Amino acid sequence: MTLQPLKLHPDRLLPTDPEVRSIARRLLESIRDLPIVSPHGHTDPAWFATDAPFGNATALLLQPDHYVFRMLYSQGISLEALGIAPVDGSPAPDVDPREAWRILAAHYHLFRGTPSRMWLDWVFAEAFGLDVQLSAATADRYYDHITSALATPAFRPRALFERYGIEVITTTEGPLDSLAHHRAIAESGWQGRVLTAYRPDPVVDPEFEGFRSNLATFAELTGEDTFTWAGYLAAHRKRRAFFAAHGATSTDHGHPTAQTADLASHEAEALFARVIGTDVSSTDAELFRAQMLTEMAGMSAEDGLVMQIHPGSFRNHNPAIFARFGRDKGADIPTRTDYVHALRPMLARHGNNPTLTIIVFTLDESVYARELAPLAGHYPALKLGPAWWFHDSPEGMRRFRHAMTETAGFYNTVGFNDDTRAFLSIPARHDVARRIDCGFLAQLVAEHQIEEWEAAELARDLTYNLAKQAYRL
Amino acid sequence: MTLQPLKLHPDRLLPTDPEVRSIARRLLESIRDLPIVSPHGHTDPAWFATDAPFGNATALLLQPDHYVFRMLYSQGISLEALGIAPVDGSPAPDVDPREAWRILAAHYHLFRGTPSRMWLDWVFAEAFGLDVQLSAATADRYYDHITSALATPAFRPRALFERYGIEVITTTEGPLDSLAHHRAIAESGWQGRVLTAYRPDPVVDPEFEGFRSNLATFAELTGEDTFTWAGYLAAHRKRRAFFAAHGATSTDHGHPTAQTADLASHEAEALFARVIGTDVSSTDAELFRAQMLTEMAGMSAEDGLVMQIHPGSFRNHNPAIFARFGRDKGADIPTRTDYVHALRPMLARHGNNPTLTIIVFTLDESVYARELAPLAGHYPALKLGPAWWFHDSPEGMRRFRHAMTETAGFYNTVGFNDDTRAFLSIPARHDVARRIDCGFLAQLVAEHQIEEWEAAELARDLTYNLAKQAYRL
Amino acid sequence: MTLQPLKLHPDRLLPTDPEVRSIARRLLESIRDLPIVSPHGHTDPAWFATDAPFGNATALLLQPDHYVFRMLYSQGISLEALGIAPVDGSPAPDVDPREAWRILAAHYHLFRGTPSRMWLDWVFAEAFGLDVQLSAATADRYYDHITSALATPAFRPRALFERYGIEVITTTEGPLDSLAHHRAIAESGWQGRVLTAYRPDPVVDPEFEGFRSNLATFAELTGEDTFTWAGYLAAHRKRRAFFAAHGATSTDHGHPTAQTADLASHEAEALFARVIGTDVSSTDAELFRAQMLTEMAGMSAEDGLVMQIHPGSFRNHNPAIFARFGRDKGADIPTRTDYVHALRPMLARHGNNPTLTIIVFTLDESVYARELAPLAGHYPALKLGPAWWFHDSPEGMRRFRHAMTETAGFYNTVGFNDDTRAFLSIPARHDVARRIDCGFLAQLVAEHQIEEWEAAELARDLTYNLAKQAYRL
The missing domain is CATH 1.10.2020.10 (uronate isomerase, domain 2, chain A)
Incomplete structure (x- = not known):
């Protein structure tokens, strides 16, 4: 068995046409060394708190x-x-x-x-x-x-953080998390910027494992009566403020669908009373999640946290694997997802607010050009998250740019998310994203749709500025 | 702030590969100066009637x-x-x-x-x-x-019409329109060909603003009792004839879905009685629109007007914008649209008629290769309208050709529509379409799928002949 | 009318970029002469049995x-x-x-x-x-x-079979077929390998023409009481064994949807009792087909026949054509098809079995990256059939590779199927598939995603090895 050499080619993932490739190379050169801004992901804050190997x-x-x-x-x-x-x-x-x-x-x-x-x-x-x-x-x-x-020492978490030029990274925690690791990082004197994001699914989704006991813990943490509608909302407000005080600039919501609702207050209260009971119907569970997206958008309009919605994954599709190994074992499968009807109640209520930012992701690429780009190209509050999960790949990113740009423009997008649990893949993923974006921009230049100086501005915006602005970092 | 030059590059939007580009250039050269045929759009006939600046x-x-x-x-x-x-x-x-x-x-x-x-x-x-x-x-x-x-004077509407080589342009009017501008144009002695198209949505859609009063006006204009099913259909026939006498060769139908129906006569009559009442259910409204597409196809089979169906836009998605600014303010969003089941009642009735032409458009690109190309590649009456609205763009047109051609062929398509209200964008849009089509054809030649002489024939067909033939211009 | 030359260009369908094309040429050269493996299609076994011109x-x-x-x-x-x-x-x-x-x-x-x-x-x-x-x-x-x-003589079926290097070809027969032609071929001494595949739709689909009389024949052929649930299943087992004895390595299932079910035994028995009656509801018919996919997967787990599922065609869309000319006259239209929810009952039961192979096809390309690639990239039993029917074309095959590869990898696919009734199109179709695959691989090499030696291995796998392995040939 002969050994095969391993070498990263400097032109990897760039367009193959020589003229387009040379434009792409120049663009890449101009942004290659920009710091990494990682506004959404799932790294473990304990790594940076303990710096253990x-x-x-x-x-x-x-x-x-x-x-x-x-x-x-x-x-x-x-x-x-x-x-x-x-x-x-x-x-x-x-x-x-x-x-x-x-x-x-x-x-x-x-x-x-x-x-x-x-x-x-x-x-x-x-x-x-x-x-x-x-x-x-x-x-x-x-x-x-x-x-x-x-x-x-060179491979300790903080050393790698610095070696790869990470300017800021955001982790994701549930509302019941103490944020002890983030506090430890802040108190350690280390300069690395590691923020949290508020992901309230465990107390928002009535079908989440342990929903009722989560609400009880939620009450303990906040001193609110989380089994009343008013107390429950107040608990969210307090906990959001607690997260913001620990650096959070965003929230994140992983729902099975993109459904939103805008119920009258007494209807919402009655619904809440039903979902905290036993035997919650799946219709009520879905409606409650839907209502809570609109509530969360309203709180974001108040407290300035950027809202992220990640819908459309059929979690734990394989029951045998779930029973034996639990969540996140590669058995989550994307589903067809509607946005036009689903987001309307929330957008009708909050979509015209230009100071609010709601970032929507999708696993259903058929909605890129049909639904999401037209929505983001109209509503001031709505922005498009980058190609997500199975699509955060060269082909996936290309399809995203090809389908989204003409109708939404570049400036209704928010740069790249690496969205990973695998720490060392962060720089690898940003490298891929930068190459794909430079290739896409080079193609626009070579087709004389934009000038090269505009592409250079865009390369910097897509790599750095848009993420900083959209996530208020 | 330095000023940046503005220059239209002669190769803009052509493929970047040098060999493919050179084929595309030759194709473009051969059709660049063909007249503009604009069989579907929304320019204002008053411009050409009054020729006001x-x-x-x-x-x-x-x-x-x-x-x-x-x-x-x-x-x-x-x-x-x-x-x-x-x-x-x-x-x-x-x-x-x-x-x-x-x-x-x-x-x-x-x-x-x-x-x-x-x-x-x-x-x-x-x-x-x-x-x-x-x-x-x-x-x-x-x-x-x-x-x-x-x-x-050079920028008056008629001068621009002539400057840009517009051979014929079609506007769109409702059945209650007097067509006074079209009459004025005809009587003016000016040679420009400005046709109308019959768009009966205001008297076909029970959910259209003022539907019942529209029917009353419809009665006045036609002398028919438009609150009886027979009189209502007769009024359509008369008004279609009136439009045809003013040059119309086509009708146009903008429905929320592509649903058609083929009810027995007494069922249709009973449905009509319900939809002219107050409190029309959304189910009845949808069924009536569906039935009317089949009725209109039947009238087209009689009077020879080409039928266009434009489904799938969720109109006025943003209630605040609609309340304040009204229709057509950028808040119409495409939706997922079924054609296979929806068109079947109409196609079962009229689809095998080779003298009838029904042109279908879509805002849902996922149906290109899956539904529309297979349908148009089978039914003699069915033709494919070009990439529409958000998709009448370089990427959108490319996706249309890539997805449609293999199954529908080129000859079940109908050339380009600019579909615009913005007069000066007409030549700009035709320029884009010609470039994209020539690029696509050049790629087929470079891959040795067709010969260059065939591509040249096709370029002329896609630019000029197919629109003239399909729309009977 | 001048005559135009006809010449197959040696570079047809290869990428146009000169560097990528030269890689593609080398890859194509290396696999061009591999034998044809045709594991799924609809040629007539009588051709090879009688060898009539x-x-x-x-x-x-x-x-x-x-x-x-x-x-x-x-x-x-x-x-x-x-x-x-x-x-x-x-x-x-x-x-x-x-x-x-x-x-x-x-x-x-x-x-x-x-x-x-x-x-x-x-x-x-x-x-x-x-x-x-x-x-x-x-x-x-x-x-x-x-x-x-x-x-x-050179154009007799067996001579063409040999001329085009067909190593093995599979036809498709219903369970009521005697397989006389396959027996005749085996007994003729001719060395050509012509296998059958078990396609039980006529006795599985309650809406198939003559379902009840098919069941009666099924009973005669097997000696089982096919009007009881146990006898019906036993008849399938016997008939599958009969097909396997005639060389079959696979089954094939052409259903309107991909729906599967996993009913308790007594529910399945009660359902069977309903669908063999008169007046079968469409809900019961769909549920029975769904249940039978899971039953068939279970039998495949026992007898080792590879299972193929071909869902999503709206058959006989044009009633006039169907009434006059019957099936398979170009009026079958693809429909939107769900896989994530539909396949789950069957996959929950059998999807984790690594010795079972279930090959799924689709006519709905929107599920490639969203549903099928993630499913096949997880479940050991699931493999992806190639681009099918309207999509077994250059563009269709490219879309398949672009959308599927990143998430499913190449090794969860099964090579090419020509799936044709047109004998001479078999080598023509394999030629197209080899060119498209080599072009796709060359692009990966030119983008430095894989090395050329890896592409050469893949070219051979996609052309030959994967079909042999997946279909157990």
């Missing part, structure tokens, strides 16, 4: 990354063999992390043509300086090299 | 163009500041048109990557001979230059 | 090909004029096949930009050695040349 290669790059292990699982490799821990009370698999790594290495060809391959190769070459491709033949070399590097 | 730059290019002011509105600029007139009885804003123009100029970067930018640049450079880009620094220069030009 | 040009290339005659029909040419035989008892049209051929020839321009044009040109040039384009002027030359060639 990451473990081994498998623990860092395979086990937490559902993009990676879902592909292996789809080809018949059990999650047990990869050392994924069950949550059903069965004993954790006794898997040598090196063996799990060897499985990944032996199946690395499965990732050809996927973004995981690109992100991983970036991490291997750029972060760890590896120069041969991952394969069965190089599995151990990789495992040893990465695992030893992780033990060095 | 257009007003100032703002009144010509900003205030009537919802593509332009919706983008400004989406970024927090009020419609009042742009001088858009309210319809709610509040006083018209006292806005200096020059100030409104300055707002557009200062925000011109918002349009980067949008078709409005291309159309406006074409108008600025080609129609007005401006050679610096619009910006805050050039706002007054633009305003003065355009406004003075408009006062000259 | 095909008839004339019209009978071979026009009358059986609904891609071709639907386009002519859409432009106002009657099916009678093309000699399509009615099934409504009216006399067969007395059409000289040469006259029908002349109609095709005179309208050959309609096919510009369609895959039919490419497939036909391949057949004309490659199979018959014609060197001028088909047109009114060459109609007779074509007709005579092709018709005489068909009378020669």
Whole structure:
């Protein structure tokens, strides 16, 4: 088995036409070294609070990354063999992390043509300086090299944060979180900017596991009677203020659909009384989530937190995997999602407010040109989140720009989100986004739709300014 | 602030690959000077009847163009500041048109990557001979230059009509329109061909504002008892004949959905009795619109008027804007639209008639390859209207050709529609369409799917012949 | 009328960028001569059993090909004029096949930009050695040349099978078929591998013509009481075994939707009792088809037959054509199709079985990136069938690869299906697929996403290995 060289080509992901590529290169050169602004993601604030070293290669790059292990699982490799821990009370698999790594290495060809391959190769070459491709033949070399590097100071979380020029990063916490890690970071004297975002799903979604006991904790934390409608809303206001005091500039809402509602106050109160009971109907649960999006938009209009809506994922599609391994195991599947009718109640109430920012994401690309671009190209409050989740890939980002730009323009978008739990993929993902955007802009220049100086301005806006402005960072 | 040059590049919008571009150039050269055939649009026939000069730059290019002011509105600029007139009885804003123009100029970067930018640049450079880009620094220069030009004979409507080689243009009128302007044009001795099209929505849609009083006027105009089913249908027949006598070759139908129905005669009569009453249910309203599409197809089979169906826009999505400013203010949003089931009743009745032409448009691009191309590639009566509204843009037109051609072929399409209210955008839009079509054809040639002589025939067909044939012009 | 040369360009369908094209050429060169594996299609096994000569040009290339005659029909040419035989008892049209051929020839321009044009040109040039384009002027030359060639031994079915390097081909038969032709082929000593596939729609779909009498025949063939639930299932098991004994490695299921169900046994039994009665409701019919997909998946888990699901075609959309000419006359139209909710009952039951293979196809491209790629990128049992029917075209195949690859990877796909009734289009279609795949891979190489040696491995996998493995051939 011959070893294959691993090298990140400087022109990777740029357009192949030589003239367009040369424009793209110039654009990329002009923004390549801008700091990373990461306004939405799921890194663990404990990393930055404790600055403890990451473990081994498998623990860092395979086990937490559902993009990676879902592909292996789809080809018949059990999650047990990869050392994924069950949550059903069965004993954790006794898997040598090196063996799990060897499985990944032996199946690395499965990732050809996927973004995981690109992100991983970036991490291997750029972060760890590896120069041969991952394969069965190089599995151990990789495992040893990465695992030893992780033990060095240069690979501690704060060092990596600084090495990759992260200007600000936002994590996501539920309203019941104490924000102790964020407080610890602030009190540590370290200058890294790690913010939180308010994600109230556990106390907003009546179908969330433990909804009623979550409300009880919500009451304890806020001193409000969260089992009355007025007290419940007041608790949100207090907790939002608490998050804002810890640096939050945004909220985030992960709903099964984009449905909103704008009930009369007494209707909302009656609905609340029903959903805090037992035996909540799915209709009431959906209506309550819908109403709460409008309530949250109203609070954002008051307190200035930017609102993010992430709808359209069918969570935990695979019941066997959910029962054994729990959430976030690669079995969330996008669904067809309506926005035109769904968002109307909220937009009718708050959409004309130019001081409010509501950022909407979608997993259903068929709505890009049909629904979201026309809505964002009209309502002052509405902005378009970047290509999300399965679509935060070269093709996905290209489709986003091609479908959105003509109707929404660039300035109703908000730059890039890496949205990741995999820390080292952050710079890798921003690298991909910058390349795709520069390629798209270069194409507009080469077709003489815009001038190159305009493309250079846009490159900087898409990479840096729009995220800072939209998220008020 | 340095001034940036404005220049229309001769290769704009052509493919960037040098070989493909050179084929595209040759194709474009061969059709560039063909006359403009504009079989569907919303220009005002009064322009050609009175030949009065257009007003100032703002009144010509900003205030009537919802593509332009919706983008400004989406970024927090009020419609009042742009001088858009309210319809709610509040006083018209006292806005200096020059100030409104300055707002557009200062925000011109918002349009980067949008078709409005291309159309406006074409108008600025080609129609007005401006050679610096619009910006805050050039706002007054633009305003003065355009406004003075408009006062000259060369910028009167008829002169522009001739300057841009318009062979024929079709406007759209409701059945209650007297067609006085069209009569005046015909009697004026001017040779310009300005036709009308029969758009009966105000007397077909029970949810149209003033439906019942519209029916009363319909009765006065036709001498029929339009509150009986038979009289109502007879009134349509008479009014269609009146429109045809004024040059109409087509009808147009703007429905919320593409639903058609084919009720038994007594059912249709009973339905009619219900919808002319008060308290019409939305189900009955939808069913009546559906039935009327089939009735209209039947009349087209009799009188030879080409039928156009424009479904799928959620009109007046923003209630505050609708209340204050009325219709057509940039708040119409496309919706997901079914055609396969919806059109079946009408197609089962009339779809096999090879002498009938029904042209269907869509705002839902997901149906291009899935529904419309397969339907048009089978039913003799069905033809595909071009990329519409938000999609009459370079990307939109490309997606249309890429998705439609393989299954429907080119010859089940009907050429280009500019579909505009903005007169000077007509040549700009035809220019874009010709470039995109030539680029698409050049790609087929470069991939050796067709020969260049075939592409040249097709370029002429797509630019000129298909519109003339399909619309019987 | 000058004659236009006909020549298949060696670079047809390859990317136009010179660098990308040269990579694509090398990839194509490396797989061009691989044998054809055709695991799904609708050729007639009688051809290979009897090896009788095909008839004339019209009978071979026009009358059986609904891609071709639907386009002519859409432009106002009657099916009678093309000699399509009615099934409504009216006399067969007395059409000289040469006259029908002349109609095709005179309208050959309609096919510009369609895959039919490419497939036909391949057949004309490659199979018959014609060197001028088909047109009114060459109609007779074509007709005579092709018709005489068909009378020669080189154009007998078995000779063509060998000439085009077909390693294995699968036909599709209903459970009531005797498989006599397959037996005759096996007993003939000819080495060509012609397999069957088990397509039970006539005894699975309660809305299939003659469902109850089909069940009676099913009983006769199997000796089971097919009017009891247990006997009915046993009959399927026996018949599947009979097909497997005749070489079948797969089943195929053509349902209106992708709906599956997983009823308790007594519910399924009660449902079966209802659907074998008269007056079956459409809800019950749909639920029964849904339940049977899960039952069939269970049997596949037992007997190892690969399961194919082909949902989403609205069959016989044109009632007049169906009444006069019957099925498969170009009037089947794709519909919007849900997979995420629809497949869940079956996947919850069988999706985690890594020894089971369920191959899903779609006519609704909007689900590629949104639903199917995420599902196949997770469930071990699920694989993605190639671009299907209206989408088995250059653009369609490109959209498939662009939308599917990033999330599903290449290795959750199953290579190419030609899926054709038109024998000579088989090599033409494989030629197109190989070119498109090599072009797509070359693009990945040119963008430095994968190395050229990886692309070469993939080219061989997509062309040959994946089909062999997925279909267990």
